[in-house]
Amino acid sequence: MTQTKASPLPRFALVLTSISIILVISFLITESIISALLIGFSNIVIILGIHWNDKRLIINDVTAITAVLSPPKKP
Numbered sequence: 001m002t003q004t005k006a007s008p009l010p011r012f013a014l015v016l017t018s019i020s021i022i023l024v025i026s027f028l029i030t031e032s033i034i035s036a037l038l039i040g041f042s043n044i045v046i047i048l049g050i051h052w053n054d055k056r057l058i059i060n061d062v063t064a065i066t067a068v069l070s071p072p073k074k075p
Contacts, residue, residue: 017066019044 022043027036 014063014066 019040023036023040026039026043027033030036030039
């Protein structure tokens with residue numbers, strides 16, 4: 001079974017989606033744009049720092065977040 005390499009565009013879109021989700025949640029909690037940006041970007045830096053050695057962990061985190069937030073598919 002051969003594994004095809006995925007294009008980077010969907011991964012890039014997932015990363016942007018996760019960053020925007022973190023920023024929106026931070027804004028809803030703090031109700032201040034500046035503190036939301038600080039909290040959001042610090043969380044992003046922490047996540048990237050922890051998972052920098054294995055890039056697949058970042059993709060797994062993002063796909064898990066989007067799977068939770070996406071509506072369930074009807075059969």
